Amino acid sequence: MSLITDLNRKALDRGVPLSVHLDVTYRCNERCEHCYLEHDGDGEMSTAEILSTLDQLAAAGVFFLTISGGEPLIRPDIFEIIEYARSLRFNVKLKTNAILIREKEARRLRELNVEQVQISVYSHRAQVHDGISKVPGSLDRTIRGIRLLKAHGIKVTIANVLMRGNMGDAEGVRQLAAEVGAHYTLDPTITPMMNGDASLLRLRISSDSLRTVFNDSTLVGSVEEFCAPPAAIDEDTLEGYPCSAGHTAAYVSPWGDVYPCVQFPMTCGNVREQDFGDIWKNSPQFAEVRGIRGKHLTTCSSCSHLGSCTRCPGLAWMEGNMRGPSTVDCEKSFMRTGIVTANMLARGFSDASAFAEHPQQLRGASRALVQIQPAR
Amino acid sequence: MTTAVSSNTYVSRSSAVAARELGGEMMIMSATDSTLFSLNETATLIWNAADGKTSLRDIVEYKICAEFDVEPEAAYRDAEALVANLAALGILNLSAEPKPARN
Numbered sequence: 001m002s003l004i005t006d007l008n009r010k011a012l013d014r015g016v017p018l019s020v021h022l023d024v025t026y027r028c029n030e031r032c033e034h035c036y037l038e039h040d041g042d043g044e045m046s047t048a049e050i051l052s053t054l055d056q057l058a059a060a061g062v063f064f065l066t067i068s069g070g071e072p073l074i075r076p077d078i079f080e081i082i083e084y085a086r087s088l089r090f091n092v093k094l095k096t097n098a099i100l101i102r103e104k105e106a107r108r109l110r111e112l113n114v115e116q117v118q119i120s121v122y123s124h125r126a127q128v129h130d131g132i133s134k135v136p137g138s139l140d141r142t143i144r145g146i147r148l149l150k151a152h153g154i155k156v157t158i159a160n161v162l163m164r165g166n167m168g169d170a171e172g173v174r175q176l177a178a179e180v181g182a183h184y185t186l187d188p189t190i191t192p193m194m195n196g197d198a199s200l201l202r203l204r205i206s207s208d209s210l211r212t213v214f215n216d217s218t219l220v221g222s223v224e225e226f227c228a229p230p231a232a233i234d235e236d237t238l239e240g241y242p243c244s245a246g247h248t249a250a251y252v253s254p255w256g257d258v259y260p261c262v263q264f265p266m267t268c269g270n271v272r273e274q275d276f277g278d279i280w281k282n283s284p285q286f287a288e289v290r291g292i293r294g295k296h297l298t299t300c301s302s303c304s305h306l307g308s309c310t311r312c313p314g315l316a317w318m319e320g321n322m323r324g325p326s327t328v329d330c331e332k333s334f335m336r337t338g339i340v341t342a343n344m345l346a347r348g349f350s351d352a353s354a355f356a357e358h359p360q361q362l363r364g365a366s367r368a369l370v371q372i373q374p375a376r
Numbered sequence: 377m378t379t380a381v382s383s384n385t386y387v388s389r390s391s392a393v394a395a396r397e398l399g400g401e402m403m404i405m406s407a408t409d410s411t412l413f414s415l416n417e418t419a420t421l422i423w424n425a426a427d428g429k430t431s432l433r434d435i436v437e438y439k440i441c442a443e444f445d446v447e448p449e450a451a452y453r454d455a456e457a458l459v460a461n462l463a464a465l466g467i468l469n470l471s472a473e474p475k476p477a478r479n
Contacts, residue, residue, distance in 0.1 A: 003412045010399050018398075063396040063403060091394030091405045113392045113407035155410065 007063075011248040012241075016061040017280050018248040021262050024050060024081060025070040025254050030097055031134035032120075034163055034203050036193045037070065044254035047077040049272065051084050053252060056276035058088040068095035070254070079108055086112045093118065098145025099138060106148035116155040119146055119182075122165075124172035132165060143180070150181050162188035162213070163203040174218075186219055192318055194265050210335045227336050230308045237307040238295040245313060246289035250280065260289050264314025266322075289313065292323060299325050303342035305333040381460045383436070383452050386471045388428030393467055395423070404467055413467065418444065419458055426468055428475035432459060 001009075011018040027041040045053065057065065065085055072078050073096055085092050094109070095118045101109075109117065121142060123129040129139035149156050158177040160170060170186055177184035188205055192198040205213070213219055220226040241247055246260035246268075253259070256271040258279050268286050269279030280286060292313070295301050298321065300311060310333075315326040325343035333341050340349060389395070394405045402415040402423050415423055418440060425435045436455045441448050462468040 003414055006414070007398065007403055007412070014399055016398060058396075061396060061398065063394065063398075063405075086391075086394075089393070089395045091407070115394065115405065115407045115410060153408075 008244070008248060011061070014061075015281070016248065017057075017250050018062065019064040019066070019244070020057050020062045020249070021066040021068060021251045022050075022053070022057075023068050023070060023252070023254050023262070024072050024078065025075050027074050028069060028071040028097075029074060029099055029135065030071065030138060032122075033132055033134065033165075034161060034190055034200055036191050036200065038193070038195065039070065041070075041254075045256055045272070047080060049256065050077075050081050053256065053271045053276065054081070054085050054088055054090070056271060057252075058090065060277040060280055063091055064093070065090035066093045066095060071097055071100070073100040073105065079105075079112070082109070082112050082114065086114075091115050095119075096145075097133070097138070097142055098149070099135075099141045101145035101148055103148060106145070106152045106154070109149065110152040110154055114154065116157060117149055118157045118159050121158045121160055121173050121176065123169040124176045125169060128166050128169055132163075143176070146180050146182060156180070156182040158182045158184050160184065160186045161190075162186055162205060163190055164205060165203065167205055167209055186213075188213060191263055191315065196318065207331065207335060210332065214332075214336050227338075229337050229339055230305045230333075233304070233306050238293065238301070240294050241290075242292065242294070242297075242311055242313045246286050252276070258283075260286065261314050263312060264289075264317055264322075266314075266317055289322065296323055297325075298323050299342050299346055304339060305330075305337070305341055309333045309341075381432070381456045381463070381470060383431065383433035383456065384472070385432045385456075385459065386428055386430070386474045387422070387426040387432055387435070387459055387463075388469045388471070388475060389423060389426050390467055390469055397424075406466060408466065411465075413465065418454075419462070422455060422458065423462075423468070428469070428471065429477070431474070432456065 008018065025041055025044055026037045026039050028039050067082065067085070072094065075081070082092060082094070092114045093116050094114050098119045119142060121129065122132040126139040130136050146156055146158070158173065160173045162170060174184050190200055190204040193200060214227060215223050217223050245264050249261060251259040251262045252271060257267050258269045258271060258276065259265050259267065266285055268283040271279070294306055300306055300309070303309070309329050311329045312326045313322050315328060316322050316324050319327060327343060330341040330343040334344060392407050394407065396403050397420065400417050400420065402420040404413040404415065405411065421439045421443065422435055425439050432455055433452065436451050437448065440446065440451050440455065459468060459470070463470050
């Protein structure tokens with residue numbers, strides 16, 4: 001067992017929130033067309049409230065802290081927040097668009113020993129990237145920030161969100177990442193807005209494109225392995241947890257709301273009213289999430305993909321039932337293996353050819369999403 | 377300059393790592409290369425006591441020997457080896473002198 005697996009197991013056994021994603025603001029200096037946030041800054045937590053939240057997270061046992069937004073560097077107190085987080089010995093990962101990173105900021109992040117910085121790049125071509133971010137010149141400024149971070153020895157990950165408008169530029173972004181010495185990840189995840197508005201889903205890649213991605217060995221590793229039929233369901237699968245959300249991971253919004261995950265915006269409490277550790281241990285919502293095992297899932301518990309599906313409970317919740325299918329993941333399981341899912345059967349797709357003729361009926365019926373976890 | 381480890385060495389926690397105790401063991405991750413380490417119970421005691429102001433001898437005497445049934449000399453030897461190892465990994469800093477007290 002690897003040390004990280006062992007660490008996760010210990011955290012799960014002890015009920016420790018090992019990882020927390022903290023959005024310090026939803027304000028942003030870009031207006032990316034696929035963004036799931038409204039960029040309202042009214043009432044976001046003050047510096048003192050965020051530092052207090054960090055104390056609470058450390059006391060609860062949080063080790064991995066992702067600081068994100070919005071654009072976190074838009075807050076004038078961001079380095080005070082990061083410095084305090086590091087003094088509490090969190091492993092800090094920062095998500096930013098790097099537009100505001102100049103020499104001084106890059107040097108400070110190095111001094112504070114931020115473990116890594118993740119930056120979204122949508123294309124190696126300014127016309128495409130800036131068209132998505134809606135900020136002219138943003139690609140140049142982002143690349144400048146990346147180069148400064150790398151010059152200071154900071155680990156950088158370029159996250160390439162894949163959608164219809166930049167589907168053809170993945171290879172260009174990968175080459176850019178190699179040229180600047182950054183790690184590259186492809187993330188074709190498009191989710192509804194947190195307020196439930198699903199109009200962004202028009203940007204998701206097509207079913208055919210999804211299949212193409214799944215059969216690209218440079219993205220998924222062994223295609224044979226990645227696209228293999230699901231293994232038989234066993235007792236461990238039926239008794240297993242869907243994902244880490246609410247079990248070893250949580251999310252805190254700029255207003256202090258606590259959710260199981262950024263993609264699972266079910267309010268479990270608020271750190272302005274209640275200690276994070278108390279919310280984590282005693283929230284009825286967290287208790288409900290933790291009580292769900294594979295065998296409790298409606299439809300999915302009888303699906304042959306149960307053991308290998310990437311079903312997201314947050315996306316299922318946004319579809320209306322946290323115990324129900326996350327239809328986007330049904331589509332992924334099907335596109336990966338060619339084997340019809342229980343959810344598809346329930347929706348009247350008797351076999352693969354029926355889906356091939358009317359793929360939009362599955363997507364349209366359920367506000368389906370596209371979310372792929374590519375090879376890392 | 378490398379500081380040789382002895383019982384009179386002062387040890388302090390590196391600021392370049394992340395750390396959190398879980399189930400009596402200290403989990404440590406290096407910010408420079410993302411390597412994850414797990415310290416056992418004894419090493420965790422030393423890590424927690426490594427304030428740069430307490431000598432390794434005192435840490436062993438007042439933390440290790442007070443808590444575990446071990447011979448002091450054997451404990452010193454083991455602690456010196458452990459501290460040298462953790463210093464080589466960048467987890468602990470070594471000094472021949474204690475950190476000056478802050479005003």
